[in-house]
Amino acid sequence: xxxxxxxxxxxxxLSSPPAQPPLGGPPTPPALGDPxxxxxxxxxxxxxxxxxxxxxxxxxxxxxxDESPGDPFEGWPASESAAVIEESPVDxxxxxxxxxxxxxxxxxxxxxxxxxxxxxxxxIVVSRFNGGxxxxxxxxxxxxxxxxxVAQEAITVMPVPGAFELPLAAxxxxxxxxxxxxxALGAVVRGETPHFDFVAQECASGLQLAGIExxxxxxxxVLTVDTVEQxxxxxxxxxxxxxxxxxxxxxxxxxRASARG
Numbered sequence: 001x002x003x004x005x006x007x008x009x010x011x012x013x014l015s016s017p018p019a020q021p022p023l024g025g026p027p028t029p030p031a032l033g034d035p036x037x038x039x040x041x042x043x044x045x046x047x048x049x050x051x052x053x054x055x056x057x058x059x060x061x062x063x064x065x066d067e068s069p070g071d072p073f074e075g076w077p078a079s080e081s082a083a084v085i086e087e088s089p090v091d092x093x094x095x096x097x098x099x100x101x102x103x104x105x106x107x108x109x110x111x112x113x114x115x116x117x118x119x120x121x122x123x124i125v126v127s128r129f130n131g132g133x134x135x136x137x138x139x140x141x142x143x144x145x146x147x148x149x150v151a152q153e154a155i156t157v158m159p160v161p162g163a164f165e166l167p168l169a170a171x172x173x174x175x176x177x178x179x180x181x182x183x184a185l186g187a188v189v190r191g192e193t194p195h196f197d198f199v200a201q202e203c204a205s206g207l208q209l210a211g212i213e214x215x216x217x218x219x220x221x222v223l224t225v226d227t228v229e230q231x232x233x234x235x236x237x238x239x240x241x242x243x244x245x246x247x248x249x250x251x252x253x254x255x256r257a258s259a260r261g
Contacts, residue, residue: 111258113251115243117150120180122245123173124155127186127222129162133231137185137221137238144239148246163188163222164199167206174216180253181245182210185238186222187231200224217248 104110122145126138138157145155156179160169163186170182184207190196203222211218221241225231 111251111254113247113249113254115148115246116250117145117148117154117246120150120246120249121154121156121178122150122242122249123170123179123182124157125166125169125173125182125184126157126159127161127163127166128159130187130189130228130231133187133223133228133235134185136232136235137187137223140236140238141183141185141221141242144242145246148242150246162186162199163203166203166222167210170207170218171210171214174210174214174218177216179216180249181217181219183219183241183245184221185241188222188224189228189231190224190226196224215252217245217252219245219248 124138124141127134142155142157146152156173158169158173160166166184166186170184173179173182186203188196188200188203200222204220204224207218207220207222210216219241221238223231223234223237225234
């Protein structure tokens with residue numbers, strides 16, 4: 001009788017597959033001995049190319065061309081503080097101006113302009129409204145400029161609709177930096193409505209603003225009168241407006257020359 005070897009090879013029982021976690025449950029932990037999963041590094045886009053920015057050159061501002069090296073005023077007549085531009089009223093009525101001169105004590109530096117137009121360019125803005133007056137003012141102003149030594153080709157005249165448009169035109173001319181001064185000519189006659197007050201005030205403040213913002217002297221040559229007769233009597237004052245502008249232009253030129261020296 002053959003003996004049966006009890007030591008038969010034993011087959012290990014089949015292992016059942018791991019249970020799947022329910023939907024929405026936590027993920028199955030990795031098996032022991034497996035290396036932890038390494039997340040993929042974030043994709044970083046390369047930096048954009050550096051733009052080469054070239055700084056803009058500052059605008060070139062041309063200076064007055066009426067100055068030459070050295071003392072540009074050598075040989076010019078000395079200024080006179082006693083000069084008065086107000087004229088006596090034609091109708092003999094009293095005025096609220098005190099005539100006299102400025103007397104600066106000795107020992108102080110005096111910087112004063114002279115109303116000469118040699119080598120200067122001048123711009124004129126003139127109102128077409130009340131043209132019967134402003135056109136005659138323009139003729140007087142042109143004669144005064146030529147008499148002061150301003151060359152005819154150095155004078156530019158810009159007519160505008162009315163006194164209200166004078167400040168904008170004066171500022172436009174001043175901003176070109178081509179003119180040593182600007183003369184604004186106009187006439188506003190009071191009527192029966194407050195329109196006179198608005199136009200006169202805005203015209204005056206606008207012309208002052210044009211000079212302040214640009215640094216170019218702007219002469220206020222606008223007549224603000226009650227009647228046309230008063231305006232016609234003051235037409236010769238256009239020459240005074242011209243001399244005021246030229247004096248301020250010369251004063252500014254002397255100031256720049258003294259600052260450079």
